[in-house]
Amino acid sequence: MEQLERGSIRISVRNLVEFVLRSGNIDNRHRAASDNSMQEGGRIHRMIQRRMGSEYHAEFFMRHTIAVGDTFDIIIEGRADGVIIEQAATEKDVIVTIDEIKSVYKDLEYIKEPVGVHLAQAKCYAYIYAEQNKLQEVRVRMTYCSIETEELKYFYERYTYVEIQSWFQDLMNAYTKWARFEFEWKKLRKKSIKETAFPFPYRAGQKELISQVYRTIYHEKKIFIEAPTGVGKTISTVFPAIKAVGEDRGDKIFYLTAKTITRTVAKECFALLRKQGLRYKTVMLTAKEKTCIYDVADCNPDACPRAKGHYDRINDAIYDLLMQEDVFERDCIDEYAAKYEVCPFEMCLDMSLFSDAVICDYNYVFDPNVYLRRFFAEGVQGNYLFLIDEAHNLVDRAMDMYSAILFKEDFLELKKQVKPYHKKLEKTLDSANKFMLSIKRECDVFRVLDVDGSADGMSLSPFLVILTRLMGQMEKFMEEEDRREVREPVFDLYLQVRHFLNMYDNINDNYVAYCEHNDEGKFMIKLLCVNPAPNITKCLDKGTSAAFFSATLLPIPYYRNLLSGNDEDYAVYAQSVFDEKKRGLFVCNDVTSKYSRRSEMEYYHIAKYIHLIAKEKLGNYLIFFPSHAFLSQVLRAYEEYFMDDSMEYVVQKAGMREEEREQFLMRFEGNEDYEISEVIHMDIEYEKEKTLLGFCVMGGIFSEGIDLQHDRLIGTIIVGTGIPMVCNERELLKDSYEEEGLPGYDYAYRYPGMNKVLQAAGRVIRTVEDMGIVVLLDDRFLTHPYQKMFPREWQHFKTCNITSISNEVAEFWALQEDDLSGQL
Numbered sequence: 001m002e003q004l005e006r007g008s009i010r011i012s013v014r015n016l017v018e019f020v021l022r023s024g025n026i027d028n029r030h031r032a033a034s035d036n037s038m039q040e041g042g043r044i045h046r047m048i049q050r051r052m053g054s055e056y057h058a059e060f061f062m063r064h065t066i067a068v069g070d071t072f073d074i075i076i077e078g079r080a081d082g083v084i085i086e087q088a089a090t091e092k093d094v095i096v097t098i099d100e101i102k103s104v105y106k107d108l109e110y111i112k113e114p115v116g117v118h119l120a121q122a123k124c125y126a127y128i129y130a131e132q133n134k135l136q137e138v139r140v141r142m143t144y145c146s147i148e149t150e151e152l153k154y155f156y157e158r159y160t161y162v163e164i165q166s167w168f169q170d171l172m173n174a175y176t177k178w179a180r181f182e183f184e185w186k187k188l189r190k191k192s193i194k195e196t197a198f199p200f201p202y203r204a205g206q207k208e209l210i211s212q213v214y215r216t217i218y219h220e221k222k223i224f225i226e227a228p229t230g231v232g233k234t235i236s237t238v239f240p241a242i243k244a245v246g247e248d249r250g251d252k253i254f255y256l257t258a259k260t261i262t263r264t265v266a267k268e269c270f271a272l273l274r275k276q277g278l279r280y281k282t283v284m285l286t287a288k289e290k291t292c293i294y295d296v297a298d299c300n301p302d303a304c305p306r307a308k309g310h311y312d313r314i315n316d317a318i319y320d321l322l323m324q325e326d327v328f329e330r331d332c333i334d335e336y337a338a339k340y341e342v343c344p345f346e347m348c349l350d351m352s353l354f355s356d357a358v359i360c361d362y363n364y365v366f367d368p369n370v371y372l373r374r375f376f377a378e379g380v381q382g383n384y385l386f387l388i389d390e391a392h393n394l395v396d397r398a399m400d401m402y403s404a405i406l407f408k409e410d411f412l413e414l415k416k417q418v419k420p421y422h423k424k425l426e427k428t429l430d431s432a433n434k435f436m437l438s439i440k441r442e443c444d445v446f447r448v449l450d451v452d453g454s455a456d457g458m459s460l461s462p463f464l465v466i467l468t469r470l471m472g473q474m475e476k477f478m479e480e481e482d483r484r485e486v487r488e489p490v491f492d493l494y495l496q497v498r499h500f501l502n503m504y505d506n507i508n509d510n511y512v513a514y515c516e517h518n519d520e521g522k523f524m525i526k527l528l529c530v531n532p533a534p535n536i537t538k539c540l541d542k543g544t545s546a547a548f549f550s551a552t553l554l555p556i557p558y559y560r561n562l563l564s565g566n567d568e569d570y571a572v573y574a575q576s577v578f579d580e581k582k583r584g585l586f587v588c589n590d591v592t593s594k595y596s597r598r599s600e601m602e603y604y605h606i607a608k609y610i611h612l613i614a615k616e617k618l619g620n621y622l623i624f625f626p627s628h629a630f631l632s633q634v635l636r637a638y639e640e641y642f643m644d645d646s647m648e649y650v651v652q653k654a655g656m657r658e659e660e661r662e663q664f665l666m667r668f669e670g671n672e673d674y675e676i677s678e679v680i681h682m683d684i685e686y687e688k689e690k691t692l693l694g695f696c697v698m699g700g701i702f703s704e705g706i707d708l709q710h711d712r713l714i715g716t717i718i719v720g721t722g723i724p725m726v727c728n729e730r731e732l733l734k735d736s737y738e739e740e741g742l743p744g745y746d747y748a749y750r751y752p753g754m755n756k757v758l759q760a761a762g763r764v765i766r767t768v769e770d771m772g773i774v775v776l777l778d779d780r781f782l783t784h785p786y787q788k789m790f791p792r793e794w795q796h797f798k799t800c801n802i803t804s805i806s807n808e809v810a811e812f813w814a815l816q817e818d819d820l821s822g823q824l
């Protein structure tokens with residue numbers, strides 16, 4: 001008989017019980033209680049564990065292996081919160097109790113019995129311990145702790161070995177078919193990976209990039225990749241990651257993006273490799289609002305038939321889909337969700353458990369309120385490989401995710417809303433409002449707060465006591481109250497307060513707290529995360545390796561400091577595949593967007609530049625401004641002095657809707673079937689009669705993620721250095737970085753600004769055939785701090801002024817004409 005290679009399937013105790021034992025309805029009316037009860041209150045846990053005596057063994061790791069036939073093992077592992085080993089008084093045996101701790105906001109008097117999945121976790125550990133230590137009996141203690149009062153409530157259970165073994169056997173019987181599927185699938189996957197070849201001829205430097213990514217995964221490191229447009233960064237990261245999975249260097253790929261369009265590119269990359277014979281299951285996670293069968297998601301069995309009994313049917317739906325498909329896309333998930341009458345959003349999330357690659361937004365990994373608990377909760381770990389696309393976006397996104405804001409007015413408003421329903425809650429909301437009022441009175445405009453308690457009366461400590469009490473009362477309110485009109489606003493504030501408390505619990509040197517009267521006249525307290533690197537690292541440490549990549553990741557030390565904080569991470573500057581001669585780069589030395597020099601004269605000057613540049617060649621141009629206000633001033637000057645019949649223009653407006661955005665882009669496309677994608681594009685030649693100018697704002701929707709290839713865009717003109725507006729928060733960031741010994745101005749202003757400039761410039765020249773110009777209208781680009789941020793492929797630029805720009809641009813286009821005629 002052929003000797004088969006013996007493999008193993010791992011699962012955590014938590015995931016095992018949550019997956020196999022789920023049943024009943026989705027009911028978000030009471031979601032607060034269940035969300036929170038599954039959340040590990042790390043501080044409370046440690047406090048309880050410390051109070052216990054020497055018989056208490058905290059964070060007790062257990063692993064148990066079960067052989068499935070001759071072929072593979074199931075390995076179940078996890079950490080029990082505590083194992084109490086006591087000497088029995090009358091026997092020589094020991095008495096063993098498995099302790100499972102859960103911290104809750106609500107009053108303990110409302111907890112009448114342990115939650116099923118909590119108890120099941122404890123029972124798993126009880127079985128494993130009893131089995132490994134040959135015990136005849138084992139006990140379980142469920143410890144619930146009130147976060148507000150730190151009171152404890154215990155529930156005790158006692159099991160004979162036979163009882164607990166029988167219970168565990170049933171659990172494993174239910175799980176084995178899933179494990180068998182996973183084992184067989186991984187064999188098939190591994191074989192197909194070996195046979196999958198790189199689908200293209202390698203571009204310059206691509207092989208090197210691929211091997212760097214593989215090397216990073218091999219050494220379980222992180223890498224930062226600056227990969228200019230055209231390098232093929234998606235395939236150059238996905239391909240080595242898949243190969244690493246084939247060598248058991250990783251198990252699941254998370255392809256993380258900031259925008260939907262990049263997710264489409266990743267999806268198409270996997271599709272391409274599937275055409276080469278790769279067997280790889282992928283899922284693309286989509287937001288609930290887009291997946292729900294209703295316009296508004298009201299997830300409870302009274303409002304939605306899919307919510308009713310969802311958990312009773314979901315595992316059958318998943319299994320059916322798993323057997324039929326490798327690509328879990330919206331349409332097929334909708335189809336199977338309808339067939340089994342389950343929620344398509346929840347089903348999509350569940351498919352990630354059985355997918356080899358999960359393509360999703362950053363949120364699903366990094367956001368403490370959204371992340372996928374099945375992969376990233378405390379105590380859960382995996383052989384995950386993270387590919388983080390457009391990683392320059394992660395700095396701001398992560399700062400937002402790990403910062404927290406509360407507005408005084410929200411407490412006041414909710415107080416009025418709950419008044420007819422709940423006196424106690426009304427009173428606590430009033431206390432929160434009054435506390436913020438007392439801080440507001442001492443804050444003229446803006447003030448830094450002391451997070452640890454201070455002598456000047458601006459400490460947050462009393463506020464936290466009120467907020468903790470408020471959490472308990474809001475939880476109880478939501479559990480008892482079914483009327484949506486009042487439950488929803490309570491839930492909204494509940495989420496904000498919970499996030500605030502969680503971030504406060506997390507506070508360290510990377511945070512600053514301040515209060516401010518904002519532009520809308522509201523008063524807020526903010527916990528500002530100034531460096532998200534420790535939080536990001538905590539998430540990525542759940543996996544094995546990570547690649548951060550972007551076309552604009554310069555300077556790399558800046559991104560490395562704010563995204564990982566580890567100097568030992570690798571860095572790669574991929575070589576541009578574009579011919580430098582096909583891009584004209586002009587830096588103008590007699591113009592600026594500086595506030596101090598903004599005037600009618602300067603607006604006229606910039607308008608004239610636009611006119612001189614665009615009149616040299618008929619085509620489409622994008623012009624990027626520092627703000628809508630600045631744009632309007634220049635546009636007015638342009639219309640007044642330079643507009644003629646050979647030109648037309650479109651303007652980016654604030655808050656454009658999806659259709660307006662598409663209409664704007666269609667003007668550049670010249671046909672109605674325009675599709676925005678790096679992979680799919682239409683090669684339709686069209687005759688242009690007029691030059692088209694797109695007036696846009698830097699850092700806005702048109703300065704990133706749009707792909708106007710060939711003649712669709714022949715030039716970008718960038719007005720200003722992109723630096724963010726000076727404000728109290730930016731100044732706070734600057735000071736914080738300086739305190740850390742970092743260049744504060746660069747970190748708070750110059751680097752984020754330059755990233756916007758590089759992104760805007762990157763809209764032109766999208767393929768090797770493209771030619772075009774980039775004009776930088778600001779003399780600051782000629783200073784050393786900016787010059788050193790220029791990417792390698794920008795070293796050959798021309799310095800111009802208002803007198804020479806026409807000739808320089810004309811000369812560039814003439815050379816391109818010559819080159820083209822030479823090729824014919």
Ligand code: SF4
Pocket residue numbers: 026288291292293294296297298299300304305306307342343344345346
């Ligand atoms: S279908 Fe919509 S309303 Fe129903 S459970 Fe899913 S997300 Fe909620």
